[in-house]
Amino acid sequence: MSTTIAAPATSRASRIDHLDQLEHRSVHLLREAYASFPQLAMLWSIGKDSTVLLWLARKAFFGHVPMPLVHIDTSFKIPEMIQYRDRLAAEWRLTVIYGQNEDALAAKQTFPDGNVDRLTCCGNLKTEALRRTLSGEGKRYRFDHTLGKYVVDTNREPYTGVIVGARADEEGSRSKERYFSPRSGENNWNIADQPPEFWNQYATEFAPGTHVRIHPLLDWTELDIWEYIERERIPTVSLYYDQGKGERYRSLGCWPCTKSVVSDAKDVQEIIVELKSGRYANIAERSGRAQDKDDGGGLESLRREGYM
């Protein structure tokens, strides 16, 4: 499923410095998270950002990924995404766990079924599914490397630390995030009262019934992500590249709500050129994501309730 990865460019030393700077900070944050939270998980959306995050975990832990990767499967994900997920799980020996809102799916309370609007659908299949999977109320399915398939996970302990690939440049509300962001048991985010962060010290203490979200990619931009993918030759899902039809996905989500964009970028290098000087140099990354528009404040309403 991975696409051709172009040979690394002979980047100038200054660019390497910038990516190194980002990498070192992210690695530091990942190690702090690992040292601080016994019940730690990393969210893996299969997209480029959380895949870079996964790669950074391999950097931080010298080739290992010592925490489960949690994927919320809405059942409407583009099929290539699931194939790519399971392929990497097997190749890199990852502990992959997925969760779903099985009640909402059974009751067909979804936008593709025509019963609810887009935002409610996101709320049901992502936010609520995530909340239940993190708390352990919902079933967790773990990839069993011996059997080569998913089995129900016996660990139902709530995750107290959750690593997320949010970037500050994605949209307004994310620019307000902390690297370590405490959330209440109901996943609520109190934007006006966030802990201070300075001198490499973070909110690693947490009261019973709460958890902490960790954002190692906060300082990365979309361009940084692609340049790092190129430098490190990180395998990414083929949907990001034009397969000859003159279109590609810039941001991945559920098929009913994610549209491809017009582009003939066929590999990582061509995407970087497109982002720097091409047609998308001045257009927001999530412009192909419909649910953002149904809410005046961007993702803010969704994020307050726990959306990633």
Add this chain to the structure above:
Amino acid sequence: MSVVSGSATTTRPRRLDEEGLPFDDDTTPNPFRAIADPAEVEARMGIVIVGHVDHGKSTIIGRLLADTGTLPDGKLEQIKDLCARTSKPFEYAFLLDALKDERAQGITIDAARVFFRTPKRRYLILDAPGHVEFLKNMVTGAARAEAALLVLDAGEGIQENTRRHAYLLSMLGVRQIAVVVNKMDLVGCRQEAFDAFARDLGAFLATIDMTPAAIIPVIGREGDNLAMRSATMSWYTGPTLLEALDAFRSQGEAVDGPFRMPVQAVFKFTNDGDDRRIVAGTIDSGRVRVGDEVVFHPSGKRTRVKSLEAFNRVAPSVAGAGESAGFTLAQQIYVTRGELATLAHEPQPVTATRIRASIFWLGARPLEVGRSYTLKLGTARVSVHLEHIERVLDASTLESVTDRVAVVRNEVADCVLKLRHPIAFDRAAELAATSRFVLVDNYSISGGGVVREALRVEAHASRSGSGATVALRPGVLWLTGERGAGKSALARWLADRADRSGARVEVLDDDTVGALFPVGASRTEQDLRVRRLAWFASRLEAHGAAVIVAVDSPEDDARRYARSVSSELVEIHLHAAPEVLATRGAARDVIDYEAPLQPELRLDTGRLSLDEAGAEVIAWLQEWSSQS
């Protein structure tokens, strides 16, 4: 003055329709994107922008984004439309108010990040709020910055917050600063008014040892002296704001200082077939090379670096400040998170249990004498007790107040802290990075500070003390140390002096529990024995006994287990030089004894007599029971 709207840089034609993108009519692009061009740039520089509420920081940033062409297509029009629909006059500050509740409240509530670039380099602007309630966000922004912009209002002058912010910037270690005198139109753009400001401000900054790189008269709303030189204030010949930013020097990382790396973790992924044991951490200063002799503090253990490790690149031979590094050791010594790695041939850090520190307090609940907090410095954590407040500094007048028993939010104070166990640090005057700590109160970071110096621990009990007695509370006194260190003797000594008014005392040593918990042959059996004993001790403790444990417990993990099952465990590490142990006829251990990293008390029984060692324990117990 420049024209406000309709400039070519902010109204590019939108191409969404032609490209066939859906939902183009109300798309919400964001203002926080880097606009890349192929120009060569340095790594990103963090700039914090601070100042009193309403002095115009957000306006200045909004205007900078617009004038440097950093806004995405349509953003300016979108905000203008919104203003028209809601009958509000347009302001550049709205560009930053990306959150709905910010617009409602009308003040910036957090250190928002704004990316933009000049032809010289890229910037991360951290917009710190001016509202007095939100000082902690300013600290968050300033701590990440290499330079600061201090904004003040020409119509209002130097306010309390201006002084407070400048003082905190100096304490946080931000040494490069440019002052922006905004709203110059309110004083008629007059040079005399500006010169008066510049004089007053320069005089104040000098008292806190700061020299501004530039003091710039601007009109944020109109863009004067931001990206473009002001026509109205032609008398000003200094740099524009953009020129001042580009003139800041990138400070880089402190690779020239002595090597300091707080240990984040020691990784061993044996289950994945990886036998490397890797000491990992982010280097705060200096460099480390393969073959260097490293010393860990406070344990004092030392060995050589065998290899530097990395994933998906060639293993380096040297790692320096700013890098998240990892190395293996030539000898298998026991080190863990919380220690500070240094190089043997370089200046060493200080280890102490009592310190003088300058602290700024951000918590809603005051910092109070007599209360306990968690101190985090590097990766070390220690329970501390606020012993004394020497003086509280009024950050706006820089005058000090003595005789205080509490420090309230937004105040800065010099304090004496007593640490429950020793940690390693550097003095602020010598090495800033490893002098910095935060204080945690009730799960949240509530203050920060720098260590000024280590202080002597005052003796509370006479060293002769053989006649002293002690009323022991229910709990576990865990004596640990190599064979021959004197555990059993000290346990008996303490039991003999336990006061009848205290809890009943049980001594668990090889004489009393040897039959019940036989000494195992293998390391695993020994470990199991210690854990069983620990559990047994915790049961006795739960029934009100004071339990003194004095058996071999070489593994730190097992002792941690003991701590986890007991409600109050005091770990006392007895040690003595190898020659001393040998004279005591103790069989030389083949096992690797793992000294505790953070015992409550360490006693050198090679130098102290039994009476002296016992008196130290009694003094320590008395002090802690008086404090908690």
